[in-house]
Amino acid sequence: MITEISNPLRILIDRLNRRLVLTETDRAAIRLLPFKTITMERGAYLVKEGEQVKNCGLLTEGFAFRSKIVGGGGRQITSIYMPGEPLDLHNIFRQVSTHSLQLLTRGTLALIPREAILALAAAHSRIAMAMWADMSAELSVVREWVANIGRRNALIRVAHLLCEFAARLEDAGIRAQAGYLLPMTQDEIADTVGLTPVHLNRMFKKLSDSGLIRQRRGTILILDWPGLRKLGDFHSDYLLKPAIPVTQ
Amino acid sequence: MITEISNPLRILIDRLNRRLVLTETDRAAIRLLPFKTITMERGAYLVKEGEQVKNCGLLTEGFAFRSKIVGGGGRQITSIYMPGEPLDLHNIFRQVSTHSLQLLTRGTLALIPREAILALAAAHSRIAMAMWADMSAELSVVREWVANIGRRNALIRVAHLLCEFAARLEDAGIRAQAGYLLPMTQDEIADTVGLTPVHLNRMFKKLSDSGLIRQRRGTILILDWPGLRKLGDFHSDYLLKPAIPVTQ
């Protein structure tokens, strides 16, 4: 039972199937993918900026993030990945990664050779489409981040991010609307929303003081979900929607 | 000859082929896609936030952009599209658009029914993969924008955007490194880089004063490309790379 659930390929199938309904043939093909499982520590690099990408990682446990270092030395996090999400479907079409991918917590990954994924997609169009759809969902989130960072002030920006995490965790089947474990330091959150750690901290305090959340290291308690949602200008419509069936 | 070149489906084939090499069968299938051509004025909406998406647009002439309105009324532009680029491969997997798509200039589009694209991709895996790869390239640009807006100051941010446009235009076969027509008002550019029009204007002036560029309405002359590149912390590696062949 546990092996069933924790089988990485099963997780991948479920995930893709939520994007676009797969046939039994598709599923069977995915189940044949070669992979190896590894466990890595918090902070470990899966891919470094400028490195060759050989594998596509599937995050079976733990959290990860993608980041980019700019000229001045600043770091910007451009995606956060939650347990069960496939990584690096992104870099699959390029030889060299343009940013880093690291674990936010200790985590377990299934590494699938890039070539195997490409061959699978080439052989099964629905799988290619599901991966395309998965990337489409990710793009949608990244666009929202552009809007969030570009056009919302610090307080709203932080509130928005907290809402997004809650919503995505719920999507992943983890109850989070009342609060959740957020395995990020304030430094990391600051690099996600384009603020200074110091200023981020002040915004957290403001959110706490207004009774919307309560926070301890790594934990966010949401005391007033509607309020946080409203303040954060959060509308979940940019997130994943139910899969569409493809009638061929 | 002209019909050859301006045939929207030929443009689409070329574009996808740059992402991932297509076979003759794939090309033939694309050539059979139904489409209708329309010409629209500057500012016209292709899709509005919240609207149903029925077609996938291919921009044969002109420029377009995608934008999102946030709660406070601000607008953030999340993508700029150049002539020859396919639009809305993005929204193809969702019933309702989460942002608007508008023309930046008068432009011509080929509208291809969403269903036809989906059926095509389902029937030809390489085409699905090419579209996926195309979206991957777009995601890469949007990520860079997150880093640009989140972690670079106003001056660098603007310089970076100007470099990106030059590079993308060159990619599209338009000589631009010495200067180009940039069909955007300063208001629009400001909404792209997350600045106020007033402040954007000052940054433009600064770039002019330091001899890097010269600008007149809608035209950017690049006087010192290496200098602009350096100031703008611009490295083109996040942009489109040559297509990879798929050996199946």
Added chain:
DNA sequence: CGGTATTTTGAGCAGTGTCAAAGACGGTGG
């Protein structure tokens, strides 16, 4: 229990935004 990483607070400052008005440009109608 000590050492290190993280969070919190303070004070002062810089960068960017706001508001307002003047200039320039480009299109239109007479």
Added chain:
DNA sequence: CCACCGTCTTTGACACTGCTCAAAATACCG
């Protein structure tokens, strides 16, 4: 061809958000 008008750009003065630097307080870990 000119005058007018609306849009876009430019400039100024000032306010405020968010950043910097520095230090203290707190949590975590061996």
